[in-house]
Amino acid sequence: MVRFFVVFLVLISNAYAAIDTYEFKDKSKEHRFHDLSADMRCPKCQNQNLADSNAAIAQDLKQKIYLMLEADKTDTEIVDYMVARYGDFVLYEPRFNAQNAVLWLGPIVLLVLGLLMVIWLTRSRNKAKQDNKSIPELDAKQQQQLQDVLNKDNKV
Amino acid sequence: MPRVLLFIPLVLFITLSFFLWKGLSIDPRALPSALIDKPFPDFKVEALLQSERFLTKADIVGRPVLVNVWATWCPSCRQEHEQLLRMAQESKIKIIGLNYKDERQAATQWLQQLGNPYAFNIYDEAGMLGLDLGVYGAPETYLLDAQGVVRHRHIGVITEQTWLDIQLLIESLGVNK
Numbered sequence: 001m002v003r004f005f006v007v008f009l010v011l012i013s014n015a016y017a018a019i020d021t022y023e024f025k026d027k028s029k030e031h032r033f034h035d036l037s038a039d040m041r042c043p044k045c046q047n048q049n050l051a052d053s054n055a056a057i058a059q060d061l062k063q064k065i066y067l068m069l070e071a072d073k074t075d076t077e078i079v080d081y082m083v084a085r086y087g088d089f090v091l092y093e094p095r096f097n098a099q100n101a102v103l104w105l106g107p108i109v110l111l112v113l114g115l116l117m118v119i120w121l122t123r124s125r126n127k128a129k130q131d132n133k134s135i136p137e138l139d140a141k142q143q144q145q146l147q148d149v150l151n152k153d154n155k156v
Numbered sequence: 157m158p159r160v161l162l163f164i165p166l167v168l169f170i171t172l173s174f175f176l177w178k179g180l181s182i183d184p185r186a187l188p189s190a191l192i193d194k195p196f197p198d199f200k201v202e203a204l205l206q207s208e209r210f211l212t213k214a215d216i217v218g219r220p221v222l223v224n225v226w227a228t229w230c231p232s233c234r235q236e237h238e239q240l241l242r243m244a245q246e247s248k249i250k251i252i253g254l255n256y257k258d259e260r261q262a263a264t265q266w267l268q269q270l271g272n273p274y275a276f277n278i279y280d281e282a283g284m285l286g287l288d289l290g291v292y293g294a295p296e297t298y299l300l301d302a303q304g305v306v307r308h309r310h311i312g313v314i315t316e317q318t319w320l321d322i323q324l325l326i327e328s329l330g331v332n333k
Contacts, residue, residue, distance in 0.1 A: 057292045086187075086190055
Protein backbone atom coordinates (compact mmCIF):
# COMPACT_ATOMS: atom_id res chain seq x y z
CA MET A 1 0.00 0.00 0.00
CA VAL A 2 2.79 2.39 0.98
CA ARG A 3 4.68 1.47 -2.14
CA PHE A 4 1.59 2.13 -4.24
CA PHE A 5 1.25 5.51 -2.59
CA VAL A 6 4.87 6.41 -3.31
CA VAL A 7 4.50 5.42 -6.97
CA PHE A 8 1.35 7.51 -7.12
CA LEU A 9 3.17 10.55 -5.72
CA VAL A 10 6.02 10.12 -8.18
CA LEU A 11 3.55 9.95 -11.07
CA ILE A 12 1.79 13.10 -9.90
CA SER A 13 5.02 15.04 -9.55
CA ASN A 14 5.95 14.02 -13.09
CA ALA A 15 2.64 15.26 -14.43
CA TYR A 16 3.26 18.68 -12.93
CA ALA A 17 6.91 18.80 -13.91
CA ALA A 18 5.85 19.67 -17.47
CA ILE A 19 4.27 22.91 -16.26
CA ASP A 20 7.01 24.23 -14.08
CA THR A 21 9.65 24.66 -16.75
CA TYR A 22 8.49 28.21 -17.45
CA GLU A 23 9.83 30.98 -15.24
CA PHE A 24 7.66 33.99 -14.70
CA LYS A 25 8.74 37.15 -12.92
CA ASP A 26 5.14 38.14 -12.51
CA LYS A 27 3.10 35.71 -10.36
CA SER A 28 -0.21 36.73 -11.92
CA LYS A 29 1.13 35.82 -15.35
CA GLU A 30 2.14 32.43 -14.03
CA HIS A 31 -1.39 31.98 -12.75
CA ARG A 32 -2.84 32.96 -16.14
CA PHE A 33 -0.43 30.59 -17.87
CA HIS A 34 -1.70 27.71 -15.75
CA ASP A 35 -5.32 28.64 -16.38
CA LEU A 36 -4.83 28.99 -20.14
CA SER A 37 -2.89 25.77 -20.57
CA ALA A 38 -5.45 23.93 -18.44
CA ASP A 39 -8.38 25.21 -20.52
CA MET A 40 -6.92 24.35 -23.91
CA ARG A 41 -6.92 20.95 -25.50
CA CYS A 42 -3.85 19.39 -27.05
CA PRO A 43 -4.67 18.95 -30.79
CA LYS A 44 -2.60 15.77 -31.03
CA CYS A 45 -3.73 13.84 -27.99
CA GLN A 46 -7.44 14.64 -28.13
CA ASN A 47 -8.41 14.27 -24.50
CA GLN A 48 -5.60 15.96 -22.61
CA ASN A 49 -5.14 19.61 -21.95
CA LEU A 50 -1.95 21.42 -22.87
CA ALA A 51 -0.77 21.48 -19.26
CA ASP A 52 -0.91 17.70 -18.92
CA SER A 53 0.47 16.87 -22.33
CA ASN A 54 4.08 16.35 -23.29
CA ALA A 55 3.36 15.98 -27.00
CA ALA A 56 5.65 18.08 -29.17
CA ILE A 57 2.80 20.23 -30.38
CA ALA A 58 1.55 20.81 -26.83
CA GLN A 59 5.02 21.99 -25.84
CA ASP A 60 5.07 24.37 -28.81
CA LEU A 61 1.69 25.78 -27.90
CA LYS A 62 2.70 26.23 -24.26
CA GLN A 63 5.85 27.97 -25.45
CA LYS A 64 3.70 30.24 -27.62
CA ILE A 65 1.37 31.02 -24.69
CA TYR A 66 4.43 31.81 -22.57
CA LEU A 67 5.86 34.15 -25.21
CA MET A 68 2.53 35.87 -25.74
CA LEU A 69 2.09 36.38 -21.98
CA GLU A 70 5.57 37.86 -21.73
CA ALA A 71 4.65 40.13 -24.65
CA ASP A 72 1.73 41.40 -22.53
CA LYS A 73 -1.02 39.94 -24.68
CA THR A 74 -4.45 39.59 -23.11
CA ASP A 75 -6.09 36.22 -22.50
CA THR A 76 -8.60 36.91 -25.27
CA GLU A 77 -5.82 37.63 -27.76
CA ILE A 78 -4.08 34.38 -26.87
CA VAL A 79 -7.25 32.33 -27.12
CA ASP A 80 -8.16 33.98 -30.45
CA TYR A 81 -4.69 33.21 -31.77
CA MET A 82 -5.08 29.52 -30.94
CA VAL A 83 -8.63 29.29 -32.28
CA ALA A 84 -7.57 30.92 -35.56
CA ARG A 85 -5.07 28.10 -36.07
CA TYR A 86 -6.57 25.05 -34.44
CA GLY A 87 -10.28 25.85 -34.53
CA ASP A 88 -12.80 25.63 -31.72
CA PHE A 89 -11.39 22.19 -31.02
CA VAL A 90 -8.64 23.65 -28.80
CA LEU A 91 -11.16 25.11 -26.38
CA TYR A 92 -12.34 22.90 -23.56
CA GLU A 93 -15.06 25.43 -22.91
CA PRO A 94 -16.61 25.87 -26.35
CA ARG A 95 -17.87 29.24 -27.53
CA PHE A 96 -21.42 29.80 -28.61
CA ASN A 97 -21.83 29.74 -32.39
CA ALA A 98 -24.29 28.64 -35.06
CA GLN A 99 -22.77 25.16 -35.22
CA ASN A 100 -23.23 24.31 -31.56
CA ALA A 101 -26.30 26.45 -30.85
CA VAL A 102 -28.42 23.29 -30.60
CA LEU A 103 -26.19 21.96 -27.83
CA TRP A 104 -26.28 25.22 -25.89
CA LEU A 105 -29.97 25.93 -26.33
CA GLY A 106 -31.29 22.34 -26.48
CA PRO A 107 -31.50 21.88 -22.67
CA ILE A 108 -33.30 25.21 -22.23
CA VAL A 109 -35.77 24.35 -24.97
CA LEU A 110 -36.37 20.92 -23.40
CA LEU A 111 -36.83 22.54 -19.97
CA VAL A 112 -39.41 24.97 -21.33
CA LEU A 113 -41.19 22.15 -23.14
CA GLY A 114 -41.22 20.13 -19.91
CA LEU A 115 -42.64 23.07 -17.94
CA LEU A 116 -45.34 23.61 -20.56
CA MET A 117 -46.15 19.90 -20.36
CA VAL A 118 -46.48 20.09 -16.56
CA ILE A 119 -48.70 23.17 -16.78
CA TRP A 120 -50.85 21.53 -19.41
CA LEU A 121 -51.21 18.32 -17.39
CA THR A 122 -52.10 20.08 -14.11
CA ARG A 123 -54.60 22.27 -15.91
CA SER A 124 -56.37 19.35 -17.52
CA ARG A 125 -56.36 17.55 -14.16
CA ASN A 126 -57.84 20.56 -12.38
CA LYS A 127 -60.44 20.80 -15.06
CA ALA A 128 -61.35 17.16 -14.55
CA LYS A 129 -61.72 17.85 -10.79
CA GLN A 130 -63.96 20.78 -11.46
CA ASP A 131 -66.03 18.63 -13.77
CA ASN A 132 -66.44 16.17 -10.85
CA LYS A 133 -67.60 18.97 -8.56
CA SER A 134 -70.23 20.01 -11.01
CA ILE A 135 -72.09 16.74 -10.37
CA PRO A 136 -75.32 17.90 -8.64
CA GLU A 137 -75.64 17.54 -4.84
CA LEU A 138 -77.71 14.66 -3.53
CA ASP A 139 -81.17 15.57 -2.37
CA ALA A 140 -82.56 14.39 1.04
CA LYS A 141 -83.91 11.15 -0.26
CA GLN A 142 -80.69 10.19 -2.05
CA GLN A 143 -78.73 11.07 1.13
CA GLN A 144 -80.90 8.66 3.07
CA GLN A 145 -80.27 5.90 0.53
CA LEU A 146 -76.54 6.53 0.70
CA GLN A 147 -76.57 6.29 4.50
CA ASP A 148 -78.51 3.04 4.32
CA VAL A 149 -75.99 1.49 1.98
CA LEU A 150 -73.08 2.60 4.13
CA ASN A 151 -74.67 1.34 7.33
CA LYS A 152 -75.41 -2.01 5.76
CA ASP A 153 -71.74 -2.35 4.84
CA ASN A 154 -70.69 -1.57 8.41
CA LYS A 155 -72.88 -4.29 9.88
CA VAL A 156 -71.35 -6.99 7.72
CA MET B 157 -54.38 9.96 -25.04
CA PRO B 158 -54.25 10.00 -28.84
CA ARG B 159 -52.82 6.83 -30.37
CA VAL B 160 -50.24 8.83 -32.32
CA LEU B 161 -48.45 9.66 -29.07
CA LEU B 162 -47.70 5.95 -28.62
CA PHE B 163 -45.23 6.25 -31.51
CA ILE B 164 -43.04 8.79 -29.69
CA PRO B 165 -40.71 6.16 -28.13
CA LEU B 166 -40.27 4.49 -31.52
CA VAL B 167 -39.39 7.79 -33.19
CA LEU B 168 -36.95 8.62 -30.40
CA PHE B 169 -35.35 5.20 -30.73
CA ILE B 170 -34.93 5.53 -34.49
CA THR B 171 -33.42 9.02 -34.16
CA LEU B 172 -30.96 7.88 -31.52
CA SER B 173 -30.00 4.79 -33.53
CA PHE B 174 -29.39 6.96 -36.59
CA PHE B 175 -26.99 9.24 -34.75
CA LEU B 176 -25.15 6.36 -33.05
CA TRP B 177 -24.84 4.55 -36.38
CA LYS B 178 -23.53 7.71 -38.01
CA GLY B 179 -21.02 8.06 -35.17
CA LEU B 180 -19.47 4.71 -36.07
CA SER B 181 -18.09 6.07 -39.35
CA ILE B 182 -16.72 9.35 -37.99
CA ASP B 183 -12.96 9.50 -37.52
CA PRO B 184 -12.33 11.27 -34.21
CA ARG B 185 -8.74 12.10 -35.24
CA ALA B 186 -9.71 14.00 -38.36
CA LEU B 187 -9.87 17.60 -37.23
CA PRO B 188 -11.24 20.17 -39.60
CA SER B 189 -8.55 22.69 -40.49
CA ALA B 190 -9.29 26.17 -39.24
CA LEU B 191 -7.47 27.43 -42.34
CA ILE B 192 -9.68 25.88 -45.03
CA ASP B 193 -10.56 28.61 -47.55
CA LYS B 194 -8.23 31.00 -45.75
CA PRO B 195 -4.89 32.24 -47.12
CA PHE B 196 -1.69 30.39 -46.31
CA PRO B 197 0.09 32.33 -43.54
CA ASP B 198 2.85 34.76 -44.46
CA PHE B 199 6.34 33.55 -43.66
CA LYS B 200 10.02 34.13 -44.21
CA VAL B 201 11.94 30.94 -43.50
CA GLU B 202 15.20 29.45 -44.71
CA ALA B 203 15.28 26.89 -47.50
CA LEU B 204 16.33 23.43 -46.37
CA LEU B 205 19.01 22.82 -48.98
CA GLN B 206 20.29 26.39 -49.31
CA SER B 207 20.52 27.90 -45.85
CA GLU B 208 21.44 31.33 -47.23
CA ARG B 209 18.22 31.53 -49.23
CA PHE B 210 15.00 32.77 -47.59
CA LEU B 211 11.66 31.53 -48.85
CA THR B 212 8.50 33.59 -48.54
CA LYS B 213 4.87 33.22 -49.46
CA ALA B 214 5.65 34.71 -52.88
CA ASP B 215 7.49 31.45 -53.67
CA ILE B 216 4.39 29.31 -53.29
CA VAL B 217 1.65 31.38 -54.91
CA GLY B 218 0.97 31.67 -58.63
CA ARG B 219 -0.16 28.12 -59.31
CA PRO B 220 -1.87 25.39 -57.29
CA VAL B 221 0.64 23.48 -55.16
CA LEU B 222 0.73 20.73 -52.58
CA VAL B 223 2.49 21.52 -49.33
CA ASN B 224 3.68 18.37 -47.60
CA VAL B 225 4.66 18.57 -43.94
CA TRP B 226 7.36 16.02 -43.17
CA ALA B 227 10.25 15.21 -40.86
CA THR B 228 12.88 12.53 -40.50
CA TRP B 229 11.59 11.63 -37.03
CA CYS B 230 8.24 10.69 -38.50
CA PRO B 231 7.91 7.03 -39.53
CA SER B 232 4.71 7.61 -41.50
CA CYS B 233 6.61 10.14 -43.64
CA ARG B 234 8.97 7.41 -44.76
CA GLN B 235 5.94 5.31 -45.55
CA GLU B 236 4.44 7.92 -47.86
CA HIS B 237 7.72 8.96 -49.47
CA GLU B 238 7.47 6.49 -52.36
CA GLN B 239 4.00 7.75 -53.11
CA LEU B 240 5.27 11.35 -53.15
CA LEU B 241 8.03 10.38 -55.59
CA ARG B 242 5.45 8.75 -57.88
CA MET B 243 3.26 11.85 -57.67
CA ALA B 244 6.15 14.15 -58.52
CA GLN B 245 6.84 12.03 -61.60
CA GLU B 246 3.35 11.58 -62.95
CA SER B 247 1.82 14.96 -62.14
CA LYS B 248 2.60 18.53 -63.12
CA ILE B 249 1.60 19.88 -59.73
CA LYS B 250 4.49 21.04 -57.61
CA ILE B 251 5.02 19.48 -54.23
CA ILE B 252 6.59 21.83 -51.71
CA GLY B 253 8.13 20.29 -48.63
CA LEU B 254 7.67 21.80 -45.20
CA ASN B 255 10.43 20.22 -43.18
CA TYR B 256 8.93 20.42 -39.70
CA LYS B 257 10.98 20.59 -36.49
CA ASP B 258 13.82 18.61 -37.95
CA GLU B 259 17.59 18.63 -38.21
CA ARG B 260 18.98 20.04 -41.42
CA GLN B 261 21.65 17.40 -41.83
CA ALA B 262 19.32 14.46 -41.25
CA ALA B 263 16.74 15.91 -43.61
CA THR B 264 19.31 16.57 -46.35
CA GLN B 265 20.58 13.03 -46.01
CA TRP B 266 17.04 11.66 -46.20
CA LEU B 267 16.45 13.44 -49.52
CA GLN B 268 19.77 12.22 -50.92
CA GLN B 269 19.10 8.62 -49.95
CA LEU B 270 15.38 8.27 -50.66
CA GLY B 271 15.01 10.71 -53.54
CA ASN B 272 13.62 14.23 -53.62
CA PRO B 273 10.01 14.70 -54.72
CA TYR B 274 9.91 18.34 -53.65
CA ALA B 275 10.27 21.44 -55.83
CA PHE B 276 11.91 22.99 -52.77
CA ASN B 277 11.80 22.63 -49.01
CA ILE B 278 10.98 25.12 -46.31
CA TYR B 279 13.12 24.50 -43.25
CA ASP B 280 10.79 25.16 -40.32
CA GLU B 281 13.17 24.27 -37.53
CA ALA B 282 11.21 25.75 -34.63
CA GLY B 283 7.84 24.67 -36.02
CA MET B 284 6.46 28.21 -35.93
CA LEU B 285 5.24 28.20 -39.54
CA GLY B 286 3.69 24.83 -38.73
CA LEU B 287 1.99 26.44 -35.77
CA ASP B 288 0.61 29.21 -37.95
CA LEU B 289 -0.70 26.55 -40.31
CA GLY B 290 -2.39 24.60 -37.53
CA VAL B 291 -0.14 21.57 -38.03
CA TYR B 292 -0.30 19.17 -35.12
CA GLY B 293 1.77 16.30 -36.41
CA ALA B 294 3.42 14.93 -39.50
CA PRO B 295 2.67 13.97 -42.19
CA GLU B 296 0.07 16.48 -43.26
CA THR B 297 -0.58 17.68 -46.78
CA TYR B 298 -2.27 20.90 -47.87
CA LEU B 299 -3.63 21.75 -51.30
CA LEU B 300 -3.34 25.45 -52.12
CA ASP B 301 -4.88 27.19 -55.12
CA ALA B 302 -3.07 29.71 -57.32
CA GLN B 303 -3.90 32.53 -54.90
CA GLY B 304 -2.31 30.64 -52.02
CA VAL B 305 -5.63 29.84 -50.35
CA VAL B 306 -5.80 26.53 -48.48
CA ARG B 307 -8.35 24.32 -50.26
CA HIS B 308 -7.85 20.95 -48.66
CA ARG B 309 -6.00 19.35 -45.80
CA HIS B 310 -5.04 15.71 -45.57
CA ILE B 311 -3.84 14.34 -42.26
CA GLY B 312 -1.69 11.23 -42.26
CA VAL B 313 -0.08 9.12 -44.95
CA ILE B 314 -0.94 9.80 -48.60
CA THR B 315 -2.02 6.55 -50.18
CA GLU B 316 -2.87 5.69 -53.77
CA GLN B 317 -6.52 6.36 -52.90
CA THR B 318 -5.96 9.78 -51.27
CA TRP B 319 -3.87 10.76 -54.30
CA LEU B 320 -6.85 9.96 -56.56
CA ASP B 321 -9.07 12.13 -54.35
CA ILE B 322 -6.55 14.95 -54.36
CA GLN B 323 -6.23 14.76 -58.15
CA LEU B 324 -9.97 15.33 -58.49
CA LEU B 325 -9.63 18.43 -56.32
CA ILE B 326 -6.63 19.63 -58.34
CA GLU B 327 -8.59 19.26 -61.57
CA SER B 328 -11.39 21.31 -60.10
CA LEU B 329 -8.82 24.04 -59.49
CA GLY B 330 -8.00 24.03 -63.18
CA VAL B 331 -4.65 22.32 -63.52
CA ASN B 332 -4.42 19.39 -65.88
CA LYS B 333 -2.29 16.74 -64.25
